[in-house]
Amino acid sequence: MLDQSNGNGAVLPEIPAKKYFAIGEVSELCGVKPHVLRYWEQEFDQLKPVKRRGNRRYYQREDVLLVRQIRGLLYEQGYTIGGARLLLSTEGVRQAVIEETEVIQNMLDELEEILELLK
Numbered sequence: 001m002l003d004q005s006n007g008n009g010a011v012l013p014e015i016p017a018k019k020y021f022a023i024g025e026v027s028e029l030c031g032v033k034p035h036v037l038r039y040w041e042q043e044f045d046q047l048k049p050v051k052r053r054g055n056r057r058y059y060q061r062e063d064v065l066l067v068r069q070i071r072g073l074l075y076e077q078g079y080t081i082g083g084a085r086l087l088l089s090t091e092g093v094r095q096a097v098i099e100e101t102e103v104i105q106n107m108l109d110e111l112e113e114i115l116e117l118l119k
Helices: 023-030 034-043 061-076 081-118
Strands: 050-052 056-059
Touching: 023 034, 023 056, 023 061, 034 056, 034 061, 056 061, 061 081
Parallel strands: none
Antiparallel strands: 050 056
16 A cells, blocks of 8 residues: 555554554544544445444454545545545445456457467
8 A cells, every 4th residue: 555644744654454443543543533533434434333342433454444545535635525425435336347447458458369379
């Protein structure tokens, strides 16, 4: 993953190899206050940390990456909450199309190689 800035020029820390992260850890890893993380959970359907004992939140690595992505969209690229939400909801569809296009292109390349061999 590319190094990400925290908006002040400093690079965000590397995400440790752990299964779950407390909200305080995610706050430090992403350069965002805990109350902002709780707010983003309400605004972005994709951000759903596991809740356990006493409603404590436990984020997984994918959640941390998503928080960093949301943070980048809002703080660095200037998106509004609504714009970032729309972009993230269409991004999964867009990524699937890109992957399918790559597979098709690879198949076409292989077919062209086979055609050259047959000539």
